[in-house]
Amino acid sequence: MIPASREVRCGLDWPHRASLGVALMMAVSGSAWAYTATLTPASPKAVYLQVGNGTFAGATNCMGSGSDCYSSGGTPVNNATVNTVSVTLPVAAVGNGTAQAMTTNSTAADSFWDGYAFCTVPAQLYIGGFYRTTGPATAAAQVTATVPAALTDGTGGTIPFSQIKWTSGGNGDTAANGFLPEVFPGGTFVNGGVQTVGSMASNTWNESCWSFSYLNTAVPGAGNYSGSVLYTMTSP
Amino acid sequence: MSPLKRSPFFLALAFGIIWAPAAHAKSTTIDDSGSAAIEPSVLMRWKTAVPTRTAAGKLMVGTTTIRVRINVMPWLKHSGRIYLALPAQQPGPISLSWTTQGRFLPGQLVSGNRVLVYAGRITTPFMEDTLLFQFSVDGALMRRAVPVTYHFEMDEE
Numbered sequence: 001m002i003p004a005s006r007e008v009r010c011g012l013d014w015p016h017r018a019s020l021g022v023a024l025m026m027a028v029s030g031s032a033w034a035y036t037a038t039l040t041p042a043s044p045k046a047v048y049l050q051v052g053n054g055t056f057a058g059a060t061n062c063m064g065s066g067s068d069c070y071s072s073g074g075t076p077v078n079n080a081t082v083n084t085v086s087v088t089l090p091v092a093a094v095g096n097g098t099a100q101a102m103t104t105n106s107t108a109a110d111s112f113w114d115g116y117a118f119c120t121v122p123a124q125l126y127i128g129g130f131y132r133t134t135g136p137a138t139a140a141a142q143v144t145a146t147v148p149a150a151l152t153d154g155t156g157g158t159i160p161f162s163q164i165k166w167t168s169g170g171n172g173d174t175a176a177n178g179f180l181p182e183v184f185p186g187g188t189f190v191n192g193g194v195q196t197v198g199s200m201a202s203n204t205w206n207e208s209c210w211s212f213s214y215l216n217t218a219v220p221g222a223g224n225y226s227g228s229v230l231y232t233m234t235s236p
Numbered sequence: 237m238s239p240l241k242r243s244p245f246f247l248a249l250a251f252g253i254i255w256a257p258a259a260h261a262k263s264t265t266i267d268d269s270g271s272a273a274i275e276p277s278v279l280m281r282w283k284t285a286v287p288t289r290t291a292a293g294k295l296m297v298g299t300t301t302i303r304v305r306i307n308v309m310p311w312l313k314h315s316g317r318i319y320l321a322l323p324a325q326q327p328g329p330i331s332l333s334w335t336t337q338g339r340f341l342p343g344q345l346v347s348g349n350r351v352l353v354y355a356g357r358i359t360t361p362f363m364e365d366t367l368l369f370q371f372s373v374d375g376a377l378m379r380r381a382v383p384v385t386y387h388f389e390m391d392e393e
Binding site: 036037045130135137204205 | 385391
């Protein structure tokens with residue numbers, strides 16, 4: 001048994017009659033006897049980022065959806081899946097300037113916060129996460145995308161990554177409920193480099209649904225073009 | 237000085253005389269030097285592992301068990317009311333709830349207040365119980381370890 005730290009105590013004996021007057025004066029001042037407990041933050045900082053599919057441990061069955069999520073007690077674990085977003089163009093449409101909607105192989109549709117039917121798959125890609133820290137609000141954690149210069153077909157053909165853009169949304173996201181503007185807004189990829197794609201204020205869950213499209217203003221040769229974008233979260 | 241100008245002064249003084257003793261008279265901090273904590277510090281963790289989509293969900297909670305032993309010998313064979321007091325202090329608003337083994341009453345309070353834990357005749361020189369405390373603090377206030385002080389008070393009847 002370990003005694004907690006204490007304030008300095010004045011005197012060894014509990015009041016004799018002769019010293020009662022003095023003791024009462026001390027008591028009125030409010031500090032003669034007191035117990036001090038030290039509240040210590042334990043493992044306070046945490047970050048989590050999910051783009052596409054994610055995995056939560058625990059039988060959570062969020063809101064009866066069958067999905068796992070945090071608010072029902074799920075714990076996130078690493079998921080190494082790299083989801084794809086793709087589109088197949090008919091020859092006649094190549095380079096005609098009409099943007100082509102892309103689809104994803106991600107199956108993440110429900111919010112990983114509470115299981116709410118948030119994204120529409122395969123049209124949208126889920127992105128979500130949080131940044132936990134104690135103390136006053138800090139600068140937001142940044143989410144960046146490291147983008148190659150171009151998609152390649154393996155035989156020398158390229159398509160600039162700037163041919164791909166995305167819009168951001170989510171079922172139920174309105175200004176009235178405070179979910180707009182989206183924390184992961186729409187944008188267009190740069191042609192090689194690191195670009196910021198969103199930020200997370202501390203101690204809030206952040207999520208959006210991205211709808212990608214191919215701008216279709218380039219005229220590459222026929223082929224299968226691909227490239228990988230790496231999303232990184234950096235906390236203060 | 238006109239009577240009209242003097243009246244507020246006397247009114248205020250009268251309230252002071254009447255109210256001050258009611259708030260503080262015969263309220264004595266009790267010797268709790270026989271108490272001991274099972275854990276040396278209270279580890280504060282997020283109440284929920286996940287934050288919400290708004291700014292809520294920032295509460296941190298921590299529990300500790302205290303073997304309380306207070307010296308009530310000065311009030312032996314008298315009746316009194318014992319309060320658990322949590323003064324207003326840094327880092328800011330603190331909520332405290334506790335359960336007991338039955339000698340004292342369970343309860344909860346917010347810093348800056350006190351709550352009754354015993355009322356009645358004092359029949360033994362010492363009163364003992366094991367209390368399980370739960371502290372709750374806004375995580376925004378918990379940048380580092382902070383000492384939180386509380387004490388027991390006796391109001392004699």
